[in-house]
Amino acid sequence: MDRYPTVTEVTDSARWLVSRFPGACRLRRVGTSRAGRPIEMLSVGHGPRHVLVVARPHPDEPVGGATALALAERLARGDRPSPATDPALVTWDIVLCLDPDGAALSRGIEEATAGPGHTLDAYYRSAYRPVAAEQPEWAPIESAQLPETQALFDVIDELRPVLQCSLHGVEAGGSWVQLTRDLPGLGLPFRASAAELGIPVQRGTFDALYWENPGPGVYVLPPPDSTGRLSAGSENIGRSTWCAPQRYGGVTAIVEVPMWASGLAADPSPHPDAAGALRDLAGLVRDGGQQVTAVLDKARTFLPPAADSPPGRVLAWMADGLYDLVADSWEPLARQAADGPRRLTRAQVCALDIVARRQPLRAAGLLLRLLAAADDTAAPGLYRDLDELFTAWCADFEQALRLRWVPVRDQAELQARTVVAAAGTALTTGTAPR
Numbered sequence: 001m002d003r004y005p006t007v008t009e010v011t012d013s014a015r016w017l018v019s020r021f022p023g024a025c026r027l028r029r030v031g032t033s034r035a036g037r038p039i040e041m042l043s044v045g046h047g048p049r050h051v052l053v054v055a056r057p058h059p060d061e062p063v064g065g066a067t068a069l070a071l072a073e074r075l076a077r078g079d080r081p082s083p084a085t086d087p088a089l090v091t092w093d094i095v096l097c098l099d100p101d102g103a104a105l106s107r108g109i110e111e112a113t114a115g116p117g118h119t120l121d122a123y124y125r126s127a128y129r130p131v132a133a134e135q136p137e138w139a140p141i142e143s144a145q146l147p148e149t150q151a152l153f154d155v156i157d158e159l160r161p162v163l164q165c166s167l168h169g170v171e172a173g174g175s176w177v178q179l180t181r182d183l184p185g186l187g188l189p190f191r192a193s194a195a196e197l198g199i200p201v202q203r204g205t206f207d208a209l210y211w212e213n214p215g216p217g218v219y220v221l222p223p224p225d226s227t228g229r230l231s232a233g234s235e236n237i238g239r240s241t242w243c244a245p246q247r248y249g250g251v252t253a254i255v256e257v258p259m260w261a262s263g264l265a266a267d268p269s270p271h272p273d274a275a276g277a278l279r280d281l282a283g284l285v286r287d288g289g290q291q292v293t294a295v296l297d298k299a300r301t302f303l304p305p306a307a308d309s310p311p312g313r314v315l316a317w318m319a320d321g322l323y324d325l326v327a328d329s330w331e332p333l334a335r336q337a338a339d340g341p342r343r344l345t346r347a348q349v350c351a352l353d354i355v356a357r358r359q360p361l362r363a364a365g366l367l368l369r370l371l372a373a374a375d376d377t378a379a380p381g382l383y384r385d386l387d388e389l390f391t392a393w394c395a396d397f398e399q400a401l402r403l404r405w406v407p408v409r410d411q412a413e414l415q416a417r418t419v420v421a422a423a424g425t426a427l428t429t430g431t432a433p434r
C-alpha cells in the first residue's frame with residue numbers, strides 16, 4: 001500500500017471481499033449524498049454486538065479508506081484473532097466513505113500524495129475541506145440537515161454500536177485518540193503500536209486543548225457542565241454524530257494519524273517562551289489569512305458565486321473572520337503561559353503552530369484551483385502572486401516543524417490496531433447485546 005486508495009478503489013475492493021468471503025462479508029447502501037452518490041457499508045461477521053467504523057468523514061483525510069480495507073480484510077481472514085474480532089461475537093460495520101461529494105472535490109489527492117517526493121505543496125493543491133455546516137459529523141452542531149448525517153444517525157439507531165470509530169487524519173504532527181468516554185485499557189496498546197511504527201504520539205492537541213487527558217495521546221470529552229466546554233469545540237457538541245452512540249451506552253473514538261510526522265508533537269518539556277510563540281502564531285494566521293483574502297477580493301468579480309461553488313463557500317467562510325477567530329481563541333492560553341503556574345509544553349505549541357500554518361494554506365490551495373480554471377485576463381497574474389506565497393509557506397511549514405512523511409501503510413496500520421484495541425476495551429465495559 002504505497003498510496004491512499006480512491007473511493008472507487010475502496011468500493012471495488014469491498015465488493016471483492018464480499019465475493020471472496022461471501023459467508024462473512026456483506027455490502028449494502030445505507031444512504032445517498034446530496035449529489036446522489038451512494039453511501040455504502042461493508043459488514044464483517046454475524047455477532048450480536050456491533051462496532052461501527054466511519055471512513056472519510058473529512059474528504060481531505062484519505063487515510064480512512066486505506067484503514068477500512070486493511071481492517072476489513074484482516075477481519076474477514078481471521079487474522080490476529082481476539083474476542084473483539086470473533087465473527088460469532090461481534091459484527092464490524094464499516095461505512096466506506098461518509099462524504100463522497102467532498103471526496104469528489106478532493107479528487108487527485110491520492111496521486112498528489114503518492115511517492116516519491118511527498119510534499120505539502122502537492123497535498124494542499126488537491127485537498128478540499130467543506131465548511132462546518134457541510135461536514136456530516138459536525139453539521140448538526142451548526143443546525144444543518146444533511147442526508148449524509150441522517151444516514152449515519154440511522155445506522156447508529158439501527159445497530160446501537162458498543163463502539164463507533166471515526167477515522168481521521170491530520171496533515172502534520174502526531175497521532176492521538178479522542179473519546180466520548182474514557183477507555184482505560186486503550187492507552188497502552190495505542191502508544192505501543194505508535195512506538196513500534198515510529199509515529200509520534202501527540203502530547204497536546206488543538207482539537208482537545210481543554211479535554212481531560214488521562215494519558216499521553218488520549219483525550220476525553222469533558223462533561224456538559226464543564227467551563228471549558230466551549231473551548232473544547234462547541235457547547236452543542238452533543239448534537240454531533242460522535243455523541244449519538246451514548247444514548248445506547250456506546251462510546252466513540254476519533255482516531256487521528258499524521259500524514260507528516262513531527263517529533264515536536266511528542267515533546268512534553270515546557271516551552272521556553274510560550275506566550276511569545278502564541279503571539280507570533282496569532283500573527284502568522286492573521287497575516288496569512290489577510291494575504292489570501294486580498295487576492296480573493298481582487299478575483300471576486302470573475303470567480304463563481306459562493307452559492308454555486310463549494311470551494312468558493314469555504315473561501316468566503318474563512319475570509320469572514322475565521323482567521324481572527326482562531327487567533328483570538330488562543331488569548332486565554334497566552335495569558336496562562338505568561339502569568340499562570342502551568343506552562344505550555346513544546347508539544348502544545350507545536351499543535352497550535354500546525355493550525356496557524358494550515359488555515360491560510362487550505363484557503364490558498366482552493367483559491368489557486370479556482371484561479372487556474374478562471375477565464376479572465378487578471379487570473380494568471382493573481383495566480384502567480386498567490387503561488388509564490390503558497391510555495392514559500394509550504395516550504396517553511398516543512399522546515400519549521402521538521403516534517404517527515406509517514407508511509408500510508410504505517411498510517412493505516414496504526415489506525416487499524418488502535419480501532420481493534422478500542423473495540424476490545426469497549427466490549428468489556430459496553431452495553432449488553434440487544
